Amino acid sequence: MSADSSTTTSADRVIIIGGGFGGLATAVALHKVGVPSIVLEKSRHARSEGFSIGVFTNGWRALDELGVGDDLRSEFLRMERYELCEPSGHVLASFPFSDCPPPSHRPDHEMRVVMREAIPRVLTQKLPHGTIHFDAGAVDVTATSTGAEVTLEDGHKLHCRFVVLADGVHSKTAAKLHKVKLEYMHIVGWRAIVEMDSEEIEHPTARLAQGNGVRIGCIPVQYDAARKNALWYWFIACGARPDEDFGDMAQQKETMRQLVKGWTVGNLQQLLEATPLDQIKLSKIYQRQVESGKPWFDGCITGVGDACHATTPFLGQGGAMALESGVELAIFLKEAMRAAGGVPFADLPPEALCAALRKYETVRSERVAFVINKSRYIGSLSDKRNPLLRTVYQWLLKAGLVKFPIQPATFLDHTNWEPSGTLSTGPATSEQPAKDAQHAEE
Numbered sequence: 001m002s003a004d005s006s007t008t009t010s011a012d013r014v015i016i017i018g019g020g021f022g023g024l025a026t027a028v029a030l031h032k033v034g035v036p037s038i039v040l041e042k043s044r045h046a047r048s049e050g051f052s053i054g055v056f057t058n059g060w061r062a063l064d065e066l067g068v069g070d071d072l073r074s075e076f077l078r079m080e081r082y083e084l085c086e087p088s089g090h091v092l093a094s095f096p097f098s099d100c101p102p103p104s105h106r107p108d109h110e111m112r113v114v115m116r117e118a119i120p121r122v123l124t125q126k127l128p129h130g131t132i133h134f135d136a137g138a139v140d141v142t143a144t145s146t147g148a149e150v151t152l153e154d155g156h157k158l159h160c161r162f163v164v165l166a167d168g169v170h171s172k173t174a175a176k177l178h179k180v181k182l183e184y185m186h187i188v189g190w191r192a193i194v195e196m197d198s199e200e201i202e203h204p205t206a207r208l209a210q211g212n213g214v215r216i217g218c219i220p221v222q223y224d225a226a227r228k229n230a231l232w233y234w235f236i237a238c239g240a241r242p243d244e245d246f247g248d249m250a251q252q253k254e255t256m257r258q259l260v261k262g263w264t265v266g267n268l269q270q271l272l273e274a275t276p277l278d279q280i281k282l283s284k285i286y287q288r289q290v291e292s293g294k295p296w297f298d299g300c301i302t303g304v305g306d307a308c309h310a311t312t313p314f315l316g317q318g319g320a321m322a323l324e325s326g327v328e329l330a331i332f333l334k335e336a337m338r339a340a341g342g343v344p345f346a347d348l349p350p351e352a353l354c355a356a357l358r359k360y361e362t363v364r365s366e367r368v369a370f371v372i373n374k375s376r377y378i379g380s381l382s383d384k385r386n387p388l389l390r391t392v393y394q395w396l397l398k399a400g401l402v403k404f405p406i407q408p409a410t411f412l413d414h415t416n417w418e419p420s421g422t423l424s425t426g427p428a429t430s431e432q433p434a435k436d437a438q439h440a441e442e
């Protein structure tokens, strides 16, 4: 990044640290409401990691608000069913997504697994040229009397009106500034994608299984009819001490084989064997247990995504939460500009700006706290490592004395999300004025 150009151009802009889902969604959303930003990304170029991410109805709603949903839909298979089994293949829950009560804004649910690089790719296409600066790692952020100052790895300092921390779960600045600490959840997850020869996949199913403290998933991503070939995403998660060393990837694969030895769930065993070692990624699982109704930062500093509200992956919601937050942050700023008399961003008074950031965090914390708690609870269902407890629980289930908690009626209730306003700057829709007015009054 050129020091001279950045120093002169960033004083009236927003700086977003991190060019992942959250950072890029925020940049696109801000651009749509007329707020210029630059994105500082520490990588040398756009990510091309080969793994995938599950995107549910709320993630698609956010992508649609950002104007990129349809650019992605055609590339990836839409799941028809959800299935959760025991290691033996015994089905604990199985239902079509169409059995889940529809969200308020559309007639049905939508779940697809998307190649991870695809979301940043389509978001980047919506940004003005020069918005993203690669090889621009930030090392520090401080609030100033007129905004915030970002220090880059090369020591250069950039001043801006406000900063958005979007630098992921290991954000050093969030570690310093966030009011809630990051927790390691004593869980690790391996994930991978792999191609397999395959007949047409008739009813694409998100198939998960859990038992003995292990949780797995195998989900088709894409199908190429001409090559009779399918791309699959799979994951295996298990408990792990903070200092646990799983060795090199060959040793890790052996550990995974042992974890799922004898499991007869879908094509899990074939997927595991067919996956090259360099296509598997191990991640430790973290969470930031944000409190509902409490803001996260002070002054002209805010954030989106894992840096602020990291969640366990058991609902497949971390990425969608990052996208939602980017959309909501821009909506709150748009409302602040409107409440200040329709001023452009450059003329928004500093007090109004900071108030909008705190309001965004406070409102947003309610939503993310709900998802973080539900995800942790769903993860705990697979965590019965004590054989006695497991046997008693299975007996209670079979006897009908307890109801298995995953039921279509509530399974996807957390994906029923509507933005609290619109990014559109055109004429308001019939519903919009009420929501916008509500924001303005708060």
Ligand SMILES: Cc1cc2nc3c(=O)[nH]c(=O)nc-3n(C[C@H](O)[C@H](O)[C@H](O)COP(=O)(O)OP(=O)(O)OC[C@H]3O[C@@H](n4cnc5c(N)ncnc54)[C@H](O)[C@@H]3O)c2cc1C
Residues within 6 Å of the ligand: 017, 018, 019, 020, 021, 022, 023, 040, 041, 042, 043, 052, 053, 054, 055, 136, 137, 138, 139, 166, 167, 168, 169, 171, 189, 190, 191, 235, 283, 284, 285, 304, 305, 306, 307, 313, 315, 316, 317, 318, 319, 320, 321, 322
């Ligand atoms: C095992 C596992 C499975 C998951 N499955 C799902 C799923 O199915 N669905 C789902 O929605 N979510 C899932 N998630 C969560 C999802 O991956 C994250 O929530 C999502 O990537 C968060 O996006 P982000 O933009 O906040 O952070 P990131 O995607 O981590 O992006 C942060 C960016 O900031 C950059 N950066 C870091 N430090 C700096 C710095 N100092 N300066 C500048 N740039 C910096 C990084 O290079 C990166 O590009 C899963 C997570 C795990 C671990």
